[in-house]
Amino acid sequence: MRILVTGSAGFVGSHLVERLLDEGHYVIGVDNYISGQRSNTELFLSHISFSFIEADVSQGIPYTGEPLDWVMHFASPASPPHYQEFPIETLMVGAQGTQNGLELALVHNASFFLASTSEVYGDPQMHPQPETYWGNVNPIGVRSCYDEAKRYAEAITMAYHRKRGVNTRIIRIFNTYGPRMRPDDGRVVTNFIHQALEGKSLTVYGDGSQTRSFQYVDDLIEGIVRLMKVNYHEPINLGNPNEFTVLEFAELVKNQINPELEIVFESITQDDPKRRKPDIGLAQRLLKWTPKTLAIYGIKNLYNNIKDI
């Protein structure tokens, strides 16, 4: 198949490109490097089935090639420090970016795949979160540029599905980690790993009792590839329900990598969600999918991968 991936130089996007190329598809990557990394494009440039367009998908997707089978929209700043640095760009890639992808899919009679996020649940009052939970998001907080952009992206994807007949998919990605995350990603896994690499103390925001469920990127990509083959249009959670408090996770990193590390506490950021954990019953039933990577393996793998660069 011929598949256009926006955000191809991002963390998740680059792993998706790799998998699609491995499966024999032709992939057109698009990125503007606002948060993606050029090194993630360079990985594939010599591949005969990969081509790349440097463009801001919020302004339009300048693809004029042969017909597409899929438009997969993975472009967006995704870590709080990045989207808070670029709030307007983050809002635009959720609205205009998503719509440009949907219009491109419409022109090519292609299917459209939206990478949404567990952040649509905000600071959830239901735990774990099934797809039917409507969320608890502050529409005017400093995180709203991301959360509301993704909620909007879901709404316009459903509108194109219902009104224009586009064959759509929506996933809500929970915290994911793995190689090729930006060192300055700012989220807890990369922070801990890089702090550990540099022999620094591990920083926990708040008292560390907020929970996260960390999914290794290979598991996520497996879920994405499975969903492409299933005709289901409403959002599907993809995440690892194995829940850690941030403090437990710090201790896991400390124990696995360097028992000498200290753990320090800093004040929590605005609207930081206190708990988040996916209900993955739907993905299990529909995709026969379940995350396989244990946190201990994932952390060691990530640590070794970064150490070797």
Next chain:
Amino acid sequence: MRILVTGSAGFVGSHLVERLLDEGHYVIGVDNYISGQRSNTELFLSHISFSFIEADVSQGIPYTGEPLDWVMHFASPASPPHYQEFPIETLMVGAQGTQNGLELALVHNASFFLASTSEVYGDPQMHPQPETYWGNVNPIGVRSCYDEAKRYAEAITMAYHRKRGVNTRIIRIFNTYGPRMRPDDGRVVTNFIHQALEGKSLTVYGDGSQTRSFQYVDDLIEGIVRLMKVNYHEPINLGNPNEFTVLEFAELVKNQINPELEIVFESITQDDPKRRKPDIGLAQRLLKWTPKTLAIYGIKNLYNNIKDI
């Protein structure tokens, strides 16, 4: 002052134009008539301080005149039948339309006023709703094209305020009624009044126990004009907290207009909010504002107004 009003041919927009002209301002109206009515433009065309641009603000606001003091963004389909007929246009006027207004304000160093809605609260689980309530909105339901567009509009307005320094205002308008609503508006007040005028039965959806708080348009406009003079950037509820069940409201219309009318029940539409009532403490404190029009007066006034056309 020189004030550009998007959605000037809409119900609320046209009352705002009238008030601003009455106060001696110069007003540029913009509308594409997707839900606005040409008759609402014709009302002011002979006024020396009014000019009009027919344009879709989602595509851009083609204003090239003298500097503006205000950009007031009131364009959007607002009734469920309309926005469900035009879901993509409704999403766009919330995203691109709002952003085009913010950019125009930025160019002119003008202030920006966003007409948001109580629909950002969705089907609220807190009652009444203060501005600090984050809402309960289904991001993928058939109403999400409106609800999520307005939440996005609030988020991007706050982003332009925080990041670009635009002087912004946000109001959340609760159910409002009055002259110049479209006869096919589809919301309960116009439905009842038009059914009463035609001697038809009054249609209640569901069992009629869902509540609404109905605000007469003159009260809303007074609140808007007051907020323009106050430097406050977070959302403010404008609505009448006097709560009726839909059934009580039907009975009020019946008693005031024609005691012979029957009340009939039909099945409820998807995601129809069960209760909504503003907490207007903030507007009372900040604007010294409180809605003054009693429902009995408002209904009779509206009935007489429509009857005379």
